[in-house]
């Protein structure tokens with residue numbers, strides 16, 4: 156925008172209507188899309204003597220729903236397990252991050268595959284598994300995972316997952332692209348079944364007839380014999396090349412009477428270049444204070460408890476939703492939010508961001524840094540009121 160058109164916009168705003176902005180140097184039509192935020196879709200003219208703008212009631216509804224029940228979704232089921240997903244197509248607000256709950260029966264494996272458009276982050280809920288990953292230099296890692304462990308596979312890197320032992324293994328996956336779908340992963344059985352047999356014969360130097368035995372289609376999660384723990388040998392790479400991170404060994408970055416946040420960013424887990432992820436706990440009565448993230452979208456999967464999330468989407472748009480285990484929340488980058496425990500047990504959340512760098516701005520910190528005369532003017536109340544406000548954010552706290 157040129158200085159000229161910015162002046163035009165300001166003048167139009169002062170005249171009492173954003174609609175008039177269409178008449179400035181920009182010939183673009185009014186292009187607000189729900190979820191973009193940044194300005195009101197419409198606001199009512201300020202009556203004489205009034206100081207507060209009342210946004211049109213329809214704006215509140217215009218903000219897309221940020222609540223999705225992942226676990227009540229329809230799974231993709233194959234012989235060895237299932238996967239349920241939350242993507243932009245069934246959960247439209249989640250443009251930046253998709254999520255999956257994947258369940259592998261004992262003995263089953265998720266076949267060799269890769270993802271063309273997203274990196275993959277995982278948190279193991281129950282059971283044990285072995286993941287193998289290969290990078291473009293040909294370097295591979297074979298790593299064993301148990302509850303509380305995290306993996307990160309960069310976009311496009313080949314990987315597979317095999318359960319270990321006689322128990323099933325299930326985990327939460329998070330992908331740094333909302334357009335990702337488990338129905339569109341690049342699986343090797345799918346690839347082989349779609350390639351002419353004489354080409355396969357030439358490629359591998361194997362007689363074409365051999366490929367008659369191969370499946371037609373995609374095995375995806377394939378049932379199989381149990382891999383005993385004694386045979387699940389690891390080949391671990393040292394940091395920073397390793398794809399495995401023991402999240403529960405990490406000291407929490409926030410740890411107060413209200414709860415805690417354990418988060419593996421690129422700093423703690425160098426492989427995790429495009430995502431950060433971890434677990435947040437809110438004790439009964441605990442609140443994750445009002446804040447926002449300038450650089451990343453935020454994704455939640457609820458493991459336990461009952462939480463209330465209030466989301467602020469600008470321009471009169473705000474929504475409050477309750478989350479229970481199996482639910483997913485999506486908080487677009489820059490949107491204000493707060494989370495509180497409204498139940499009697501701990502709220503535990505698997506939390507991810509689509510940036511390896513964690514950034515946050517807390518409302519309490521910001522207000523504490525602002526002079527009382529400014530806050531008094533903003534809110535139209537006595538400046539002394541703000542002496543009672545916190546002088547620093549605790550990020551998570553509990554009253555009393």
Ligand code: MN
Pocket residue numbers: 268269270275314
């Ligand atoms: Mn994958």
Ligand code: MN
Pocket residue numbers: 446447448453492
């Ligand atoms: Mn947040």
